[in-house]
Amino acid sequence: MFTWKNAWKEIEDAQVKTAVVTIGSTEQHGTNLPLSTDTLIAESLAVMIAEELDAYLTPPIPIGQSGMWLEYPGSLSLSAETLKAVIADLVESLVKTGFTTILFVSIHGANEVVYRGFPETLQEKYPGVRIFTAGYPYWVRKNWEEVWSKALKRAELPEMVHADEVETSLIMSIHPELVGPNPTDGPLPNDRYPKGKTMRQTYPSGSMGYPSRATKEKGDRLWKELRLLVMEDVKKQLRQAQHSPQP
Template identity: 35%
Template sequence: MKFGMENSFEVKEKILQSKIAILPIGAVEAHGPHLPLSTDTILAERLSEMLAERVGALVLPSLPYGQVWSLRNFPGSINITNDSLISFLVDIGLSLYDQGFRTWAMVNGHLGNQVAMKEAARVLYDKIPDLKVFYFFYPGMNGVVKDIRETKSVHSTYFHACEIETSIMLYLAGEFVDMNRAINDVPQIGEEADFTPTPWESFTKSAVLGDATIATKEKGKKIVETALEKMVKMLIGGETND
């Protein structure tokens, strides 16, 4: 159910029946020539809708902006700070609790948001420990990626507009992917990028980190279905990881 499409006369009962809110969180940033700027938001929305169906949750209106410091100088990218994002998420969490929600799952489509999401969850834990807060970013995907990836990863953590993210997009929102414009761009990312602020334009002009041309819907399905299975288990079973 889409929370924003409910009305105030009926929504209270639906909150009490579910008590689970899901917030899709994305970003507006460069994703190469074959994916839209709002890729991360689209992915978060589609994944959230699938998750909500499986756990009987209410999907909140999406948060379409994120912390994109690394890509902020690329055409089209819109950046907000971690401090702004943390404050915003804490306010939302407090309001959700007041409305009667007792579980809140933030479904993230953009890795750059994860630090702020985790910090917001910790602040909320200290303020209202009765609200169970999750910050999801494709749980379980690392094991799947090892099995399906055809090319070597350009970085131990980053994946962006590449074989992996493009495959997820093909599965969740293929209508927004232009595979005719997909490229193979494998940048050299120096070790110092893990230890000092490094704008991405220093190592890529396209914002594509790998070979997007070999992305497939089937690869994306394996990643998404694994993530969904784990999220459902955590939301219903009460498991969590720090």
């Protein structure tokens, strides 16, 4: 794996043609998880993928679409247009410097530009480059069954919501030093966007669900399954791209 800590000549000499780009978020995750939760989870997957493919792991884009959480201090959001512009410039840099496969990794469901239409637009602009997305947030059903749903079932855990048992367990596993002592449970969402009430009125602690039920052991269990299934899916997507005709 290569990162921004390498020299350019090392990347060129190794003929690295695959880049892995983490697209995260900086947003409230309840009373005991860091604002960087989604970025840290996505980056952990991105590191695994980049190691496996001997790819260039770019620095992460640590801010995504988080407009719904702006009642909670520390949360930061980019508009869809800004995030698209940042991703487009980054892809152009990678294409100009010779990369032929670009893989976005995001687990933040509200990063819609990463999942809906925009990668396809970039793919059309650069027909000789393969552009994919991995990570698969829970509400993007395209890959839900093959990846998150299967991993959660195998690990015997409930569906992941937000700053809940599952997300807290994942962070306990990879960054226990960042998990605070006071989890505060919140209501489960019937509807992700409550009508007539603000998000903070509906989710005072910022959690949807039960972070108090999280354990490191549950996180370890889920990571084991998730890493296997995400890598399997990335390899499948790469194989499919190789077999589809390149212009």
